[in-house]
Amino acid sequence: MPETATLTQRVLRHPLLWPVLALVVLLLINVVVKPNFFDIRMQDGHLYGNLVDIVRNSAPVLLVALGMTLVIATRGIDLSVGAIAAISAAVACTRIVGAGDEAALTTAVLACTYALAVCIVLGAWNGFLVSVVGIQPIIATLILMVAGRGISMAITDGQITTVRNGWFSDLASGYVLTLPLAFIIALGVFVLTAILTRRTALGMLIEAVGINPEASRLAGVRSRTIIWTVYAFSGFCAGVAGLVIAANTNSVNANSLGLWIELDAILAVVIGGTSLAGGRFSLTGTLVGALFIATLARTIPNIGIPSELNYLFKAVVVIAVCLLQSPKVRALFRVHRRGPSVPVLAKGSAA
Amino acid sequence: MLKKTLIAASAITLSAFAFTACGSDSEGGSSTASDDGSITMGFAQVGAESGWRTANTKSIQESAKDAGIDLKFTDAQGKQENQIQAIRSYIQQKVDVIAFSPVVETGWDAVLNEAKAAGIPVILTDRAVDSKDTSLYKSFLGSDFVVEGQKAGQWVVDNAADADTDGDGAINVVQLEGTTGAAPAIDRGEGFADAISADPSIKVVASQTGDFTRDGGKQVMESFLQSGDHIDVLFAQNDDMGLGAIEAIEAAGLTPGKDIKIITVDAVHDGMQALSDGKINFIVECSPLLGPQLMDIAKKVLDGEDVEPRILTEETTFDQAQATEALPDRQY
Incomplete structure (x- = not known):
């Protein structure tokens, strides 16, 4: 059937159609309410406007969601990313403040490297609990989700630590070639992940583990190593996200930094079309999902929704998007049914 | 076996966390x-x-x-x-x-x-x-959080001429609210609204929660700044949101404290530093x-x-x- 499908049919069946459509509709709503929403101008040598802010603010969620995508593809979940982000920020900021020359580039680089190393170790700890000890991912990562915030509070003594380092600040507020550096970093991690998983067999192996770890192990796939690796990668991504969030305000508040970002990330992954049941994933979908989350966050102040209704508005939008994604609901909208919808689902392995 | 031991071990660690919470009262x-x-x-x-x-x-x-x-x-x-x-x-x-x-x-x-x-x-x-x-x-x-909000509003009323940064006779105020439903957020907003009602030229044109955090304050302020309308005054219901907003204002090429007057509540050290540096105009203490x-x-x-x-x-x-x-x- 795929070879006979016309272009329209291919577009209609493309798994990215609905997430992209949702994003476009959300952007259009913003333009209708505030016609200058798309305005972009140059400001101090870089682009400035709502869209620029959106891609910049999407960076932390995108980073966390990339790690989460691979974890979810192995049929796992990582709830500890928010806590890991907080630890990463706490470690980096306390090291910058404690360094001899607070404003030096080397201080920032060393502090960030150190923080990311800690995060990879924490991610590997999650991987160890899941793959070696065999604890359910949701429980295994819950341990660090709860304890991690305590650790980050202990590192900062429960205080808001403010740093003064221009290089560190540039992580979130800097611009390269008029584009926000934070987004370029997130995009860089996205491209690297895509190349690693889609240009090598790694992506397929991850999906194989997600479909059936035992069978893939018997088939010669080193399931344990793969699971271990994806959790460590998720820890790394959360660590980078934590650094970006801290750099955004030049400070770390261990209480609130990265709070609930795991839920935003899971939502971004799901909106992007990756199945929580594991076995298939779409990195491009995750990118669209993260942009959608950031646009949603911008939509609320832009169209002036009262604070009390924030969550309700978010809930309505998310429900609408999830309904759009549901094959059953979509089937209701389809005028001409082209055979049963099951085969369409089965071949839905995304790019 | 190993699995069970580890689960037990982590359970013990977690409960140890819980006990330390009230550990200090046993020593007395x-x-x-x-x-x-x-x-x-x-x-x-x-x-x-x-x-x-x-x-x-x-x-x-x-x-x-x-x-x-x-x-x-x-x-x-x-x-x-x-x-x-x-x-x-x-x-x-x-x-x-x-x-x-x-x-x-x-x-x-x-x-x-x-x-x-x-x-x-x-x-x-x-x-x-x-x-x-x-x-x-x-x-x-x-x-009294209501009084704090009133003090903040009173400052705008008292400094109305100065606060009208574009000199058009209308003072457009944006407000960064605290966590929705928290008593300080509700009461400070109420007190502020109450105080500025004395001067009809002062109007809150946009108000949104920044969750009392710097990151929240920055992101919401970014959006306010994009709206295209002139902003004369920012009322942030705590210092941290104000500090986040300052970064957003600077990124927009404006000077906090001059192009946009800023009032916050709390007077923590970083806030006082910003006030002393001229980036904030007025802080109501919450001691x-x-x-x-x-x-x-x-x-x-x-x-x-x-x-x-x-x-x-x-x-x-x-x-x-x-x-x-x-x-x-x-x-x-």
């Missing part, structure tokens, strides 16, 4: 409350959630020492059940007076009735409880240093004197010159 022993004239106070703190709270804890501990009051201190780590446990243990230890900063507003009647039955007076600090029975506590010492007042009230209650059921913390406001002066001695 059970019979320190005495009849030798010295006063023993049991204090159940919310947790170490911010610099403000840490300063609050320090103030209480230091002033207890100065007043010669034996203080038993517990940290509830933001959990009501820990706080209730701590209060129960104070009742068992027969302390002379119990003071605490309730984590949440409701659910205190049972444990406060136990204290009342044991004849131990209770003083609330900083946060109120929502109970119909006001005989459950002697006094509530804390800030955590209520220790001396608390010890005073405790003594009065135990001497059988009548105390006011509602006592306000001694607080002030700061403009830029006052901030520069006060900054070196700022404890938090």
Whole structure:
């Protein structure tokens, strides 16, 4: 059937159609309410406007969601990313403040490297609990989700630590070639992940583990190593996200930094079309999902929704998007049914 | 086997975390409350959630020492059940007076009735409880958030000519609200609206929650700045959101404190620094240093004197010159 499908049919069946459509509709709503929403101008040598802010603010969620995508593809979940982000920020900021020359580039680089190393170790700890000890991912990562915030509070003594380092600040507020550096970093991690998983067999192996770890192990796939690796990668991504969030305000508040970002990330992954049941994933979908989350966050102040209704508005939008994604609901909208919808689902392995 | 051992091990670690929350009250022993004239106070703190709270804890501990009051201190780590446990243990230890900063507003009647039955007076600090029975506590010492909002609004009214940064006769105010539903957020917003209603040229054109955090304040302010309408004044309901907003304003190529006048509440160190640097125009203090007042009230209650059921913390406001002066001695 795929070879006979016309272009329209291919577009209609493309798994990215609905997430992209949702994003476009959300952007259009913003333009209708505030016609200058798309305005972009140059400001101090870089682009400035709502869209620029959106891609910049999407960076932390995108980073966390990339790690989460691979974890979810192995049929796992990582709830500890928010806590890991907080630890990463706490470690980096306390090291910058404690360094001899607070404003030096080397201080920032060393502090960030150190923080990311800690995060990879924490991610590997999650991987160890899941793959070696065999604890359910949701429980295994819950341990660090709860304890991690305590650790980050202990590192900062429960205080808001403010740093003064221009290089560190540039992580979130800097611009390269008029584009926000934070987004370029997130995009860089996205491209690297895509190349690693889609240009090598790694992506397929991850999906194989997600479909059936035992069978893939018997088939010669080193399931344990793969699971271990994806959790460590998720820890790394959360660590980078934590650094970006801290750099955004030049400070770390261990209480609130990265709070609930795991839920935003899971939502971004799901909106992007990756199945929580594991076995298939779409990195491009995750990118669209993260942009959608950031646009949603911008939509609320832009169209002036009262604070009390924030969550309700978010809930309505998310429900609408999830309904759009549901094959059953979509089937209701389809005028001409082209055979049963099951085969369409089965071949839905995304790019 | 290994799996089970590890699960057990992590369970033990987790419960150890829980126990440390109320670990400090076990060391005091059970019979320190005495009849030798010295006063023993049991204090159940919310947790170490911010610099403000840490300063609050320090103030209480230091002033207890100065007043010669034996203080038993517990940290509830933001959990009501820990706080209730701590209060129960104070009742068992027969302390002379119990003071605490309730984590949440409701659910205190049972444990406060136990204290009342044991004849131990209770003083609330900083946060109120929502109970119909006001005989459950002697006094509530804390800030009046409505007054704080009014002070902030009054500044705009008093400085209307100066605050109208584009000189068009209308003063457009944007507001960064605290966490939706939190008492300080509701009351500060109310007080502010109340005060600015005195001048019809002052109008809140946009208001949105920034969750009391710098990141939240920055992101919402970014959006406000993109709206295209001129903003004269920013009212941030705490310093942190104001500090985040300053970064957004600077990124937009505007000068905080000049192009947009900024008013915040709290007066924590970083906020005072920004005020002294000219990036904030006015800060309404919300002081955590209520220790001396608390010890005073405790003594009065135990001497059988009548105390006011509602006592306000001694607080002030700061403009830029006052901030520069006060900054070196700022404890938090």
